[in-house]
Amino acid sequence: xxxxxxxxxxxxxxxxxxxxxxxAIAAGRIVSLGxxxxxxxxxQQIDASGLIVAxxxxxxxxxxxxxxxxxxxxxxxxxxxxxxxxVTSLVCPxxxxxxxxxxxxxxxxxxxxxxxxxxxxxxxxxxTRGLAGAVLTEMAxxxxxxxxxxxxxxxxxxxxxxxxRALQYxxxxxxxxxxRPQDAWLGNGVAASGAVATRLGLSGVPVAAETxxxxxIFELMRITGARVHLCRLSSxxxxxxxxxxxxxxxxxxxxxxxxxxxxxxLDIGYFNAAMRLTPPxxxxxxxxxxxxxxxxxxxxxxxxxxxxxDSDAKTLPFAEAEPGATGLELLLSLALKWGESSGAGMAxxxxxxxxDPVRVLAPALGALGDSAGRLVPGGVADVCVFNPTAAWRxxxxxxxSQGKHxxxxxxxxxxxxxxxxxxxxxxxxxxxxxxx
Amino acid sequence: xxxSRNPQLNAHGELIHLLSIEGxxxxxxxxxxxxxxxxxxxxxxxxxxxxxxxxxxVFNLFFENSTRTRTTFEIAxxxxxxxxxxxxxxxxxxxxxxxxxxxxxxxxxxxADMFVVRHGESGAPxxxxxxxxxxxxxxxxxxxxxxxxxxxLLDMYTIRHYKRDFTQLSVAIVGDIVHSRVARSDIxxxxxxxxxxxxxxxxxxxxxxxxxxxxxxxxxxMTEGVKDADVIIMxxxxxxxxSGAMLPSAGEYFKNYGLTAQKLALARSxxxxxxxxPINRGVEIDSAVADGKQSVILPQVSFGIAVxxxxxxxxxxxxx
Amino acid sequence: MTPLLLDAEALYAQLREGLRPMLRADSAIxxxxxxxxxxxxxxxxxxxLPGPHGVISSTLHRDDFGxxxxxxxxxxxxxxxxxxxxxxxxxxxxxxxxRTIRAVINELFDFGRPASVALxxxxxxxxxxxxxEAAYAAARISLPxxxxxxxxxxxxxxxxFDIENKTA
Numbered sequence: 001x002x003x004x005x006x007x008x009x010x011x012x013x014x015x016x017x018x019x020x021x022x023x024a025i026a027a028g029r030i031v032s033l034g035x036x037x038x039x040x041x042x043x044q045q046i047d048a049s050g051l052i053v054a055x056x057x058x059x060x061x062x063x064x065x066x067x068x069x070x071x072x073x074x075x076x077x078x079x080x081x082x083x084x085x086x087v088t089s090l091v092c093p094x095x096x097x098x099x100x101x102x103x104x105x106x107x108x109x110x111x112x113x114x115x116x117x118x119x120x121x122x123x124x125x126x127x128t129r130g131l132a133g134a135v136l137t138e139m140a141x142x143x144x145x146x147x148x149x150x151x152x153x154x155x156x157x158x159x160x161x162x163x164x165r166a167l168q169y170x171x172x173x174x175x176x177x178x179x180r181p182q183d184a185w186l187g188n189g190v191a192a193s194g195a196v197a198t199r200l201g202l203s204g205v206p207v208a209a210e211t212x213x214x215x216x217i218f219e220l221m222r223i224t225g226a227r228v229h230l231c232r233l234s235s236x237x238x239x240x241x242x243x244x245x246x247x248x249x250x251x252x253x254x255x256x257x258x259x260x261x262x263x264x265x266l267d268i269g270y271f272n273a274a275m276r277l278t279p280p281x282x283x284x285x286x287x288x289x290x291x292x293x294x295x296x297x298x299x300x301x302x303x304x305x306x307x308x309x310d311s312d313a314k315t316l317p318f319a320e321a322e323p324g325a326t327g328l329e330l331l332l333s334l335a336l337k338w339g340e341s342s343g344a345g346m347a348x349x350x351x352x353x354x355x356d357p358v359r360v361l362a363p364a365l366g367a368l369g370d371s372a373g374r375l376v377p378g379g380v381a382d383v384c385v386f387n388p389t390a391a392w393r394x395x396x397x398x399x400x401s402q403g404k405h406x407x408x409x410x411x412x413x414x415x416x417x418x419x420x421x422x423x424x425x426x427x428x429x430x431x432x433x434x435x436x
Numbered sequence: 437x438x439x440s441r442n443p444q445l446n447a448h449g450e451l452i453h454l455l456s457i458e459g460x461x462x463x464x465x466x467x468x469x470x471x472x473x474x475x476x477x478x479x480x481x482x483x484x485x486x487x488x489x490x491x492x493x494v495f496n497l498f499f500e501n502s503t504r505t506r507t508t509f510e511i512a513x514x515x516x517x518x519x520x521x522x523x524x525x526x527x528x529x530x531x532x533x534x535x536x537x538x539x540x541x542x543x544x545x546x547x548a549d550m551f552v553v554r555h556g557e558s559g560a561p562x563x564x565x566x567x568x569x570x571x572x573x574x575x576x577x578x579x580x581x582x583x584x585x586x587x588x589l590l591d592m593y594t595i596r597h598y599k600r601d602f603t604q605l606s607v608a609i610v611g612d613i614v615h616s617r618v619a620r621s622d623i624x625x626x627x628x629x630x631x632x633x634x635x636x637x638x639x640x641x642x643x644x645x646x647x648x649x650x651x652x653x654x655x656x657x658m659t660e661g662v663k664d665a666d667v668i669i670m671x672x673x674x675x676x677x678x679s680g681a682m683l684p685s686a687g688e689y690f691k692n693y694g695l696t697a698q699k700l701a702l703a704r705s706x707x708x709x710x711x712x713x714p715i716n717r718g719v720e721i722d723s724a725v726a727d728g729k730q731s732v733i734l735p736q737v738s739f740g741i742a743v744x745x746x747x748x749x750x751x752x753x754x755x756x
Numbered sequence: 757m758t759p760l761l762l763d764a765e766a767l768y769a770q771l772r773e774g775l776r777p778m779l780r781a782d783s784a785i786x787x788x789x790x791x792x793x794x795x796x797x798x799x800x801x802x803x804x805l806p807g808p809h810g811v812i813s814s815t816l817h818r819d820d821f822g823x824x825x826x827x828x829x830x831x832x833x834x835x836x837x838x839x840x841x842x843x844x845x846x847x848x849x850x851x852x853x854x855r856t857i858r859a860v861i862n863e864l865f866d867f868g869r870p871a872s873v874a875l876x877x878x879x880x881x882x883x884x885x886x887x888x889e890a891a892y893a894a895a896r897i898s899l900p901x902x903x904x905x906x907x908x909x910x911x912x913x914x915x916x917f918d919i920e921n922k923t924a
Binding site for chain 2: 821833834868
């Protein structure tokens with residue numbers, strides 16, 4: 001299918017591209033940026049006047065709830081949500097049911113996703129069998145099936161000997177290990193330690209849960225030489241430790257979720273379960289440090305941490321409610337809003353959801369990594385066309401995801417996706433109603 | 437549904453649920469205490485009943501067992517002429533997997549007018565208040581570690597009865613404060629009523645520095661904590677805390693933080709000793725002190741019935 | 757007689773004299789809070805009656821609890837004598853619908869079984885909604901429902917009448 005995106009503002013933070021023009025797409029690749037080649041016949045034309053044409057978003061954390069947890073989100077609805085959010089590639093954690101610790105499960109997931117043609121899906125394999133923290137998985141086999149890294153998701157791995165062996169093994173093959181820096185015991189509370197948790201009588205998670213875990217991970221990295229991606233930082237102290245570790249030269253990257261970038265513990269209000277999240281929302285200074293870290297590049301990527309949760313699991317007393325929030329359809333808008341309010345600017349904000357996440361994934365992407373998250377002639381046609389100023393109101397029931405619970409309910413956000421192209425197919429177009 | 441307005445108050449600022457003492461205006465607290473005074477005199481009459489809640493059904497929903505508290509609520513509701521139904525949830529449908537809100541919906545279909553709820557999780561009564569039918573009122577009889585507002589109010593009634601002026605007092609709260617909903621409610625109430633000096637006394641594992649954020653003075657040395665106090669509130673040390681990672685033993689706890697006659701002597705000579713009950717004799721308080729002339733532990737119980745009558749009649753009279 | 761010409765002190769004097777023949781050896785005067793309570797206090801003194809007078813509140817037995825909630829400020833009932841078998845004289849400043857008297861009688865009976873209950877008021881303004889009458893009223897007048905009449909004190913402690921136009 002030949003597609004011509006006409007007259008948009010071409011914006012690619014990776015190359016500094018920022019000029020008006022057309023994008024011609026054929027056979028899943030970008031043919032030209034600027035002027036379509038002579039004689040180019042488009043099967044479909046997209047009028048991008050007044051709109052921005054950017055690389056498709058790359059979300060490093062989005063749960064699809066397949067296999068196993070279908071009542072909470074099926075691949076169809078969640079990938080549709082991704083496309084509606086301008087996301088063209090996403091990484092899903094292995095905490096499905098069963099966990100992604102067998103190549104067959106990964107094959108099936110990738111197969112299903114490919115057939116839906118909405119968004120590229122890159123699964124993380126389980127680091128240990130069943131995520132139980134005892135026996136290593138067949139990382140080479142899983143990589144062959146398509147895993148881009150290995151992770152314990154939110155399941156703490158307390159046994160440092162097992163963790164060290166896992167890192168050593170991954171380092172043998174150059175695989176990246178994705179770890180949540182959260183101590184197995186200190187991390188068991190339901191809200192961040194502090195005045196709010198104390199006042200509300202909620203069990204706390206001290207900052208030490210994150211800093212102790214980070215220090216342990218860094219030591220093990222020094223011993224094993226493993227490459228690590230740290231998932232969902234939450235504290236100012238954590239950001240500072242990462243800054244120092246990067247300065248030291250340790251091969252690491254990290255991300256934060258949209259929730260931690262915007263909310264603090266006070267927002268729990270009267271035990272609002274939409275704020276029941278992991279990592280828990282911390283205090284004002286932590287939020288400021290996360291924003292500064294995202295701006296100066298200490299934090300590589302902004303992720304949606306998309307986690308569809310059933311209403312039954314959310315309408316419970318705070319501590320019993322399942323943590324998590326929907327987010328795929330909000331990532332672009334929240335990145336743009338942050339870019340504006342922090343002064344970091346749109347290009348940098350877009351970088352944190354396009355080329356920078358690709359840098360994190362690069363060792364595992366192969367050739368795809370040369371052009372994913374960027375607009376490159378001859379490269380993959382993963383494009384997001386959006387209106388940067390058009391505002392929309394977050395109405396949870398109108399979201400395409402089956403996860404309707406979000407702390408951003410009722411918010412007015414900037415940035416409407418007009419059209420999303422994945423591998424040269426139109427995965428989403430604003431005029432089309434959502435598939436039933 | 438977002439709760440931006442204090443869910444305890446209706447659009448006119450009147451109390452429709454009692455979920456926590458936080459955020460209650462001082463005038464509302466004094467109103468409840470004054471009303472409690474009226475009900476105290478009712479308890480001394482020949483006919484101990486008034487018809488204020490006649491025809492209303494009060495459901496005691498106790499997800500956590502407590503015969504004491506449930507009994508005082510039952511007596512209070514009956515003295516207001518309400519019909520009382522006691523539900524021991526632990527042993528019923530919820531144990532079979534019925535969700536909290538389904539339980540509430542089923543009970544509402546039986547025309548409950550008021551739920552008195554005790555639950556093991558902080559915040560549960562807020563969830564319930566969000567989901568009950570418009571004319572139904574909710575009283576929090578204790579949620580997790582968060583709040584026990586009727587206990588806080590009856591403690592304030594007790595202090596007002598013996599000390600009159602809150603603005604000149606030093607109040608020491610001693611014990612497992614970090615896990616105590618009674619302590620939190622007391623601290624909020626004392627603060628709202630203008631008590632200038634509130635001390636939280638106990639070992640660091642039970643009284644963390646975090647508590648300063650609630651406006652109290654943290655003391656890890658009991659002699660410092662009770663010095664010149666006008667009121668000493670002793671908290672119950674729960675069995676599960678007594679040995680393990682928080683405290684080594686009841687004996688060591690009593691030695692350092694138990695209230696003995698000697699330690700009481702450091703407080704003001706007219707200081708009163710309070711305890712929400714039930715008392716662990718020899719663990720947090722010496723028998724002689726618990727039964728001594730400065731102890732007001734028994735009067736607290738009778739004040740408790742009057743305060744609960746005041747709470748229930750106040751909220752029942754306001755439109756949600 | 758129009759309300760503006762109501763002389764509270766003069767009416768009080770009439771009430772005092774009108775009450776005398778109603779009293780028996782063991783009668784007790786009970787004033788209905790608040791205006792009736794002030795009257796009862798003075799009557800007890802001026803009539804030279806032994807012992808203390810009683811004060812009674814209608815708060816706990818009112819029939820408008822569902823609409824108005826608990827009325828905020830009312831001194832509780834205080835009856836420092838036994839009600840059992842005694843003739844009780846209730847005293848109030850203004851008798852209007854009769855609902856307060858009904859509530860007060862219910863309150864009284866929570867304390868015991870009086871031998872009899874009689875009512876004496878300063879002003880009967882008509883407008884009864886229940887079958888209740890005063891054995892003695894110092895004045896009978898008519899007022900529109902939009903006006904509220906009650907007893908008050910002036911700076912020197914003398915009784916005066918307060919007339920308020922109700923907004924709601």
